[in-house]
Amino acid sequence: MLTTRRLGKRYGEKRVLRGIDLTLPQGGFLVVTGPNGAGKTTLLRICAGLAQPTEGTIERSAARAQVGYLGHEPLVYRELTALENLELYGSLYRVPERRERIGMLLERFGLWEARHERVASYSRGMTQRLALCRVLLHEPELLVLDEPYSALDEAGAELLDAQLAELRGERSFLVSTHDPARVQPFASGALALST
Amino acid sequence: MTYVRDVGALARKDLLLELRARDTLPAMLLFVAAVFVVFHFALPGTPSRLETTGLLWVAILFTALLGLGRAFVPEREQRTFDGLVLAPCDRSAIWLAKSLATLAFLVAAELVALPLYALFFHSVGGATIAAVLLANVGICAVGTFLGAMAVVTRARDLLLPLLFLPLAMPIVVGAVGASVVASPGRYLLLLALYDLLFAVVCWATFEYVVAE
Numbered sequence: 001m002l003t004t005r006r007l008g009k010r011y012g013e014k015r016v017l018r019g020i021d022l023t024l025p026q027g028g029f030l031v032v033t034g035p036n037g038a039g040k041t042t043l044l045r046i047c048a049g050l051a052q053p054t055e056g057t058i059e060r061s062a063a064r065a066q067v068g069y070l071g072h073e074p075l076v077y078r079e080l081t082a083l084e085n086l087e088l089y090g091s092l093y094r095v096p097e098r099r100e101r102i103g104m105l106l107e108r109f110g111l112w113e114a115r116h117e118r119v120a121s122y123s124r125g126m127t128q129r130l131a132l133c134r135v136l137l138h139e140p141e142l143l144v145l146d147e148p149y150s151a152l153d154e155a156g157a158e159l160l161d162a163q164l165a166e167l168r169g170e171r172s173f174l175v176s177t178h179d180p181a182r183v184q185p186f187a188s189g190a191l192a193l194s195t
Numbered sequence: 196m197t198y199v200r201d202v203g204a205l206a207r208k209d210l211l212l213e214l215r216a217r218d219t220l221p222a223m224l225l226f227v228a229a230v231f232v233v234f235h236f237a238l239p240g241t242p243s244r245l246e247t248t249g250l251l252w253v254a255i256l257f258t259a260l261l262g263l264g265r266a267f268v269p270e271r272e273q274r275t276f277d278g279l280v281l282a283p284c285d286r287s288a289i290w291l292a293k294s295l296a297t298l299a300f301l302v303a304a305e306l307v308a309l310p311l312y313a314l315f316f317h318s319v320g321g322a323t324i325a326a327v328l329l330a331n332v333g334i335c336a337v338g339t340f341l342g343a344m345a346v347v348t349r350a351r352d353l354l355l356p357l358l359f360l361p362l363a364m365p366i367v368v369g370a371v372g373a374s375v376v377a378s379p380g381r382y383l384l385l386l387a388l389y390d391l392l393f394a395v396v397c398w399a400t401f402e403y404v405v406a407e
């Protein structure tokens with residue numbers, strides 16, 4: 001599903017990632033840990049296809065349409081409603097039976113009642129739930145999740161746990177976190193980065 | 196067909212954002228109206244058609260620049276560019292949709308600008324209207340492309356005019372020429388060729404502008 005060999009990344013003179021070898025098999029769940037500045041976000045961005053490595057190679061069997069990426073930003077428009085945001089992404093990802101899929105996800109993440117409200121009026125936790133709906137909308141083969149539990153309250157975190165438990169084994173996961181214990185029950189491997 | 200649908204969805208998003216935020220169009224309308232009002236009182240006597248034609252095109256160009264400078268602001272401020280870049284649509288669809296949305300704002304500003312110009316200065320002929328329509332395409336195609344390049348830099352407000360204005364010189368030459376000569380054919384042809392050439396170049400290379 002995803003293999004990197006001696007992967008590295010430099011921004012000018014600054015080296016942010018060096019010699020990363022990882023293998024994520026189909027249905028695997030790899031947890032990436034490390035202190036701030038270790039390059040977790042850079043690694044995940046490269047694996048999602050958002051950035052190019054400056055050293056080493058990456059092989060990813062999932063096409064761009066089959067990757068779901070959750071970054072530090074929710075990647076939704078604040079002036080649009082939750083429904084309009086998901087309609088936009090659903091259209092771009094050619095999601096079949098889009099309306100039903102969007103409705104199901106909004107229901108599951110407790111946003112159905114607020115679906116016609118602009119995202120600008122959402123709390124940080126609600127926005128993160130919407131971001132998770134966006135990531136899951138097109139049923140990606142590879143989910144790249146950067147700190148997915150950030151901003152979620154306990155109820156939101158439990159919803160995410162349930163999603164991960166449901167999809168574990170069917171999809172491949174690359175998850176960075178500062179709280180490895182939280183995803184330990186799902187993990188099939190771990191990668192610890194250091195500065 | 197899916198390409199057209201992607202462009203439609205992205206352009207609809209841009210129009211909706213403007214409808215809600217009202218960041219761009221009111222600024223463009225106010226600016227172009229203010230330029231004509233100020234010049235109406237600043238130019239002594241009755242300025243010649245040649246002089247005011249130059250003024251009209253300067254006003255259109257800088258009004259467009261105002262819109263172009265804001266074209267990628269939602270993506271920059273809300274950091275949604277990653278979401279669009281990751282989507283499986285052709286990345287040129289992002290450029291085309293933005294260009295179409297900016298074109299809509301520019302046409303709306305011109306619907307106010309041209310009657311004001313006629314009211315304060317001289318009537319607007321068919322050749323001028325044809326030049327405006329052709330120039331709009333080139334302005335939006337090139338300006339949106341450069342706007343995407345500039346938006347990721349710290350000096351974006353400086354960079355866009357610095358990149359755009361030299362590239363817009365053929366538009367000014369063609370548009371002013373078409374507006375003042377008796378046979379505007381070759382100037383309109385120049386504008387059409389500029390549109391075609393730069394639209395193809397921008398469409399084909401936008402992928403590299405958004406790649407990290």
